[in-house]
Amino acid sequence: MTVGTERRTPSESELGALIGTPFPGGEATLEPWWVHLVLDSMLADPADGGAHPVLVFLVATGSMGWSWDELFALFGASDADGPMAGETDTVVYSPLRVGGTYRVSGEIVSAVRKVGRRTGVFDIVGYRLDLHDSEGAHCASTTNSIVFPRRGEQL
Amino acid sequence: MRPTVGQKIPVRIIDSVDPARMKTLSALMRDPNPIHFDRSVASALGLGDRTVNQGPSNIAYVMSMLGNWAGGTDRITRYRFRFLGNVFAGDRLQASGTVTAVDETPEGLLVQCELALDVVDGARVLEGTGTVRLPVDN
Numbered sequence: 001m002t003v004g005t006e007r008r009t010p011s012e013s014e015l016g017a018l019i020g021t022p023f024p025g026g027e028a029t030l031e032p033w034w035v036h037l038v039l040d041s042m043l044a045d046p047a048d049g050g051a052h053p054v055l056v057f058l059v060a061t062g063s064m065g066w067s068w069d070e071l072f073a074l075f076g077a078s079d080a081d082g083p084m085a086g087e088t089d090t091v092v093y094s095p096l097r098v099g100g101t102y103r104v105s106g107e108i109v110s111a112v113r114k115v116g117r118r119t120g121v122f123d124i125v126g127y128r129l130d131l132h133d134s135e136g137a138h139c140a141s142t143t144n145s146i147v148f149p150r151r152g153e154q155l
Numbered sequence: 156m157r158p159t160v161g162q163k164i165p166v167r168i169i170d171s172v173d174p175a176r177m178k179t180l181s182a183l184m185r186d187p188n189p190i191h192f193d194r195s196v197a198s199a200l201g202l203g204d205r206t207v208n209q210g211p212s213n214i215a216y217v218m219s220m221l222g223n224w225a226g227g228t229d230r231i232t233r234y235r236f237r238f239l240g241n242v243f244a245g246d247r248l249q250a251s252g253t254v255t256a257v258d259e260t261p262e263g264l265l266v267q268c269e270l271a272l273d274v275v276d277g278a279r280v281l282e283g284t285g286t287v288r289l290p291v292d293n
Contacts, residue, residue, distance in 0.1 A: 034183060041180040042215035043169065048222065051229035054215040058184060068186070079188055082200070085210050085238040095229040 009076045009150055015111045015123060018074065023129065024065025025105040030055070030098050050096035056140040057090060060129035063104040075111075075125055077148045086124055086145035094139050102131045102139065109143065113150075121150040157257070158266050158289070164252035167220035168275075174206050174244035184209070208242040213281055217270050220250040225266070225287040234270070236283030247275040252285070264289040 010018070035055065036046040044052050064071075072078050096102065110126035128143040178192045189196040190207040198204050214236060222228030242248065249272070256267040265288055272281035 037179065038183050039215075041176045041183065042212045042219075043176070044215050044219045044228075048219075048228045051227070052215065052218065052222070053228060053231045053234060054211050054218055057211055057214075062184065068188070087235070087237050088210075088214070089233075089235040091233045092231065 007073065007076050007078060012113050015075070015113060018108050018111050018125075021074070021108045023104070023106045023127070025103065026063035026065045027101060027103050028059050028063040029101040030059065030096060032098050035098050050098045050100060053090060053092050053095075053140075055096055056092060056131060057088065057142050057144070059096065059102055060104050060106070060131055060140075060142050063102075064106060064129055065104070071127075071146075072148075074108075075123065075146075075148055081151075082149055084147045084149075086147045088142065088144045090140065090142040092140045094133075094137065096131070096139060101134045103134075105130050105132070110145075119149065123148040123150060157264070158254045160254055160257060162254040164220060164224045164254070164268060167216065167223075167250040169216055169246075169248040169250070172208050172212075172242055172244055172246045172248065176212070177206055177208055177244065180209050180212060184211075202241065203243060205243040205245060208244070208246070210238055213238075213242050213248075213272055216248060217250040217252070217272050217281060218285070221252060221268065221270065221285050221287065224252075225289060230287045230289060231285060232265075232288050233286040234283060235285075236270070236281050238280070239282055240274075240278050240280040242272075242274065242280050246277070248280075249273050249275050255284075259291060262288060263291055 030050045039046045106129035109128045113123050115121050124145050124147055126145045131140045133139050181191045194206055197206055252268045252270040255269050258265045268285045270283050270285050273279045
């Protein structure tokens, strides 16, 4: 699916219709230098290698097939709207390995409009990304939510 | 030694979040969001005059603490967090955790923990849970 650049806040029904939208997906190989530098940047021990569980999110989102801008655009938003991370839930069935190649796939799993007394209207969008190794084994899954403020919108 | 419910995981202190590491991680993640590497953008967005640390780094601080206690990050099987606030360059942080359940399974001991990341003398920025699988003879 190609994401257009037009920005318009989706209606509530349009928002709901986006549930089930698949990510284009992709593939990533855990290069030793990349793993080392990422872990060092996060004050983690590079000796942990691919097993550090935070790598699941980085590999998954890095090869989901869309840039963050494209994912935001699917929901009529951009960086300038101030989208925020809501929650994350990551399951590791088998630790990732340096040198391993992983296929990333996933979909939009939830999208709901809410209104807060102070925050006004906002949308919470959930997405799940799965990592399979080159043998097809399901290695990890990460489910995350993004909060999109809808300033100026009313329910 | 077998973990027990209520046991505290040794805390981890991050003395000062380094803005140079944020820049490196932005490049490695190909994350174009300037709040991680341009103070003027963070300021223009009303976030103050310091760059904002990446969420995965905040999680990594807690996961490394948990992995260090559990005998390796490869023993972590699940984590769940709510993002409650931002971490900024220069912040001093404390990662902490408490064992909430220990279950013996055929695959080993499944240990559930409550986890958190706090700005020292500031707000809580991450709150959640983690699960580790330990050898039964642990």
